[in-house]
Amino acid sequence: MEGTENLMCRSGDSFNPWVTSSFQVSCILVTSHIFHILLKPLGQPGPFAQLLAGVVVGPTLLSRISEVKAFFIQASSAEYYMFFSFLCRMLFMFSIGLETDIPYLKRNIRVMSIVAGGGSILACIFAGPLLWLLIKVFNVAQHRLTFYLLIFTVLANSASPVVLRMIAETKSDTADLGRLAMYTSLFNEMSCVVIVSMLTAFTSSTRFQGAILDLTVTGTVIILNKYLSLFFSRRNRHNRFVTNSEIFIIMFLLTSVSVILETTGYTSITCCFLVGLLFPRESKTCRTLLHKLTYAVNTFILPVYFGYAGFQFDITNVFNKLTIVLTVIIVLLSAGSRIAGTLAACYYLKIPRSESLILALLLNMKGNYDLIIINTPPKLWEEDIHDLFVSVVILNTLIIAPLVAVLLNRDVCFAHYPTTLEILNPESELRMLACVYMPRQVSGQVSLVSALSGCQNAPIKPYLVHLVELPKKKKSKLMYHQLEEGDQYSDEEEYGGNDLIEISDALDSFISETKILVQQSKIVSSFQTIDQVVCESAKDLRVAIIFLPFHRHQRIDGKMENTMEEIRTINHKVIRDAPCSVGIFVDRGHTGFQQPHGSPSVQNIATFFFGGPDDREALACSKRMLMHSQVNLTVFRFIQTNSSIHNSWINNASHKDEEVIMAISSAGTENEIDNAFVDTFYNRYVAQGQASLVEKHVSNGVETVAAIREILEEMYSLVMVGKGGRRSCPLTTGLSDWEECPELGSVGDLLASSEMNFNGSLLVIQRHRHSESDEEFITP
Incomplete structure (x- = not known):
């Protein structure tokens, strides 16, 4: 009994340190949530509130009271707090690795390295004079290399957990600038860890052997x-x-390797990140880890970690005149080197100035690896040096964070763009949201994902959302990696049931086969409001197009049968309110469009072009699909007989290698826009032999129907067409007289009807309905 007491309570401890540590964690959590509630309306993110909560609970305010100080700050309390910090950073760095977008990292490694290196190089230069100054002030006689590495880390490091949480809470993590800031800060911090670890490894043979052991153990755990x-x-x-x-x-393996690294004198954050980064994504294990970790990390672990960082700050240590001067100098050097270096790198990369400033301020966040260097080993330098650098790190973040939050909450740099495929460069990343209600709709949606991701130079970011009816008025949006009210399986039986397992299995199989990572989520809401949640999700994810399933499905005998009549109502509402383009997919199962990846046969796709914004959007979608090696595209342009359409591609064929960017004036007529768009498509794709273009001359709706019947005699697995938006088009006159499904448009409704005897799938696309003044340029 006595031995246990001595183990838990050392001499000098007035209270059990486990009790005081747990109580401190609870106080930080409660205080941080209170500050978050108060500061959120002002646009301040969670990390700022959590750091502030730690400052309030710490020696700056509450712990200045003698009774509170005696309870919180004891002889052995620092060791327990360090242990809590170790567990926290192990879990959140592993979680960050699991959620990292690897394709984005590969595509932008050059940009990230230049932006991160800009500030780090200047920090390395300024760390030299600052080292000389601090050596003179504090009379540092030993460990000068380690002291220089400390100064370099404080100046150059960017705390990736702080940056990631700030961007995520402002819903900027799907914007280009937000993602660049997130992964640049991550690249910057991991670079600092690697540089410091490498230099440390060569200081002695013991350190070098420890580094080799750590690399071996980390590689073994990854495999x-x-x-x-x-x-x-x-x-x-x-x-x-x-x-x-x-x-x-x-988790036992992760903890074991982390303990080994910490024992040998190296930090485990790089190891935990790499284990998460290289963890197989196409598995139930990864989904389960995200399901269990993400909610806990964001709600409990990071607030405690940030709060403990603020707890270490004592404002009384700054009141000394010399300390004030040194703190101001270091903060100015840190912010100045980071901002100047980042702005110079952004100027070289031709990033706009407004975005460059936000990026520079975001990368100036501190409070992760720099605090690890400051706190370990504890007896390397005097208490004054420790307190100085802790004050610098905390004050730097508390000063910069509110300013960054104001800039992040502006819609200028983080607007939803692009909202249509027509203005999207074919080689830019395509963000899309596919919706399903039941497992049988998954195959059709993933086939579209497969077709749109056929070119490595044209990346895709697909999201698949499972829409589940909630009969009550209650509404909630649940992610697979989130929990509901603390109960990880509370939604299993009532919300989704066995459909969740079937959809997950189908998606896992697709990801494993194609290596295309599809982000999976679930929306639970009443059918009266689920369309609003879909539109909000599309806006938050900044997708360019939403794919919705048709309310009918094909039976075994080939007839179309209603799946749920509510789906039709939801489709109408989404088409009306969507913040981007919308496509309705009529899937005809095994006779329709199939997944091109791994398919031995080529998928023949036909696109009907009558003119108007919706048909241009359908043609833009076709351009993404024709990049797939297993897709053969034929575009049928319907032209009114005796019309004076200028077929400029005949004269411009000699200029087929030129990249055309057409400026469309607001005074231009719809026909001129159509002609210019088709001309560009011809020069870039048809003249290069990547697609076919066929003209169909018709004069009215009857001849149009006859021409469509003739086209469908060929075997096309998918037909794409715009919903409408053609204004007065004589080519489709009379087609809407027998219209059953107005959400498909006149031509789409005709193709979906059983009278056409068409066994292929159908994709009807509506371009985002918004002011054309927002789009001055159309990229071919």
């Missing part, structure tokens, strides 16, 4: 996780998640 993940997924093939005991094995 072991690959096989464990696949093994656990196979064991739970009939379940949506793997078991808790299997997750415990993964």
Whole structure:
């Protein structure tokens, strides 16, 4: 009994340190949530509120009271706080690695390295004079290399957890600038860790041997996780998640390797990040880890970690005149080197000035690896040096964070763009949202994802959302990696049931086969309001197009049968209110459009072009699909007989290698816009042999129907057409007289009817209805 007491309570401890540490964590959590509630209406993000909560609970305010100080700050309390910090950073760095967008990293590694290196190079230069100054002031005689590395880290480091949370809470993580800031800060911090670790490893043979051991252990765990993940997924093939005991094995391995690294004198944050980054994504194990970790990390672990960082700050340490001067100098050097270096790098990369300033301020956030260097080992330098650098790190973030939050909450740099495919460069990233209500709709939606991701130079960011009816008035949006009210399986039976498992299995199979990572989520709402949630999700995710399933499905005998009549109403509402373009997909199962990836046969696609913004959007979508090697595209342009359409591609064929960017004036007629768009398509794709263009001369709706019947005699697995928006078009006159489904438009409704005897799938696209003045340029 006595031994246990001595283990838990050392001499000099008035209270059990486990109790005081737990109580401190609780106080930080409660205070941070209170500050977050108060500051959120002012646009201030969580990390600022959590740092402020730590400052309030710490020696700056509450812990100045003698009774509180005696309870919180004891002889052995620092060791327990360091242990809590170790667990927190291990979990959140692993979680960050799991959620990292690897394709984005690969595409933008050059940009990120230049932006991160701009500030780091200047910090490395300014760290030299600052080292000389601080050596003179504090009479540092030993460990000068380590002291220089400390100064370099404080000046150059960017706290990636702080940046990631600030951007995520302002819903900027799907914007180009937000993602660039997130991954640049991550690249910057990991670079600082690697540089410091490499220099430290060569200081002695023991350190070098420890570094080799750490690399070996980290590589072993990464390889072991690959096989464990696949093994656990196979064991739970009939379940949506793997078991808790299997997750415990993964976490035990992660904790073990982290402890080994910390024991050898190196930080474990790079190891935890790499283990998460290289964890197999196409498995139930990864989904389960995200499901269990993300909510806990964002709600409990990061607030405690940021709060403890603020707890270390004591404002009384800054009141000394010398300390004030040094603090101001270091903060100015840190902010100045980071801002100047980042602005110079952004100027070289031709990033706009407004975005460059936001990026520079975001990368100036502190409070992760720099605090690790400051606090370990604890007896390397005097208490004055420790307090000085802690004050610099905390004050730097508390000063910069409110300013950054104001800039992030502006809509100028983070607006939803692009909202149409017509203005999207074919080689730019395509963000799309595919909706399903039941498992049988998944195959059609992933086939579209497969077709649109056929070119490596044209990246795609697909999201698949499962729409589930909630009979009550209650509404909630649930992510697969989030929990509901603390109960991780509270929505299993009532919201989605077995459909969740079937949809997850189908998506896992698709991801495993194609290596296309599809982000999966679920929306639970009443059918009266679910369209609003879909539109909000599309806006938050900044997608360019939403794909909706048709309210009918094909039976085994080939007839179309209503799936749910409510789907039709939801489609109408989404088409009306969507913040981007919308496509309705009529899937005809095994006789229709199939997944091009891995298919032995080529998928023949036909696009009907009558003119107008919707048909241009359909043609723009076709351009993304024709990049797939297993897709053969034919565009049929319907032209009114005896019309004076200028076929300029005949004269411009000699200029087919030129890239055309057409400026469309507001005074231009719809026909001129159509002609220019088709001319560009011809010069860039048809003349290059990548697609075919066929003209159909008709004079009225009857001849149009006859021409369509003739076209459909060929075997096309998918037909694409615009919904309408053609104004007065004599070519489709009379087609709407027997219209059953106005959401498909006159031509789409005709193609979806059983009278056409068409067995292929149909995609009807409506371009985003907004002011054309927003689009001065159309990219071919």
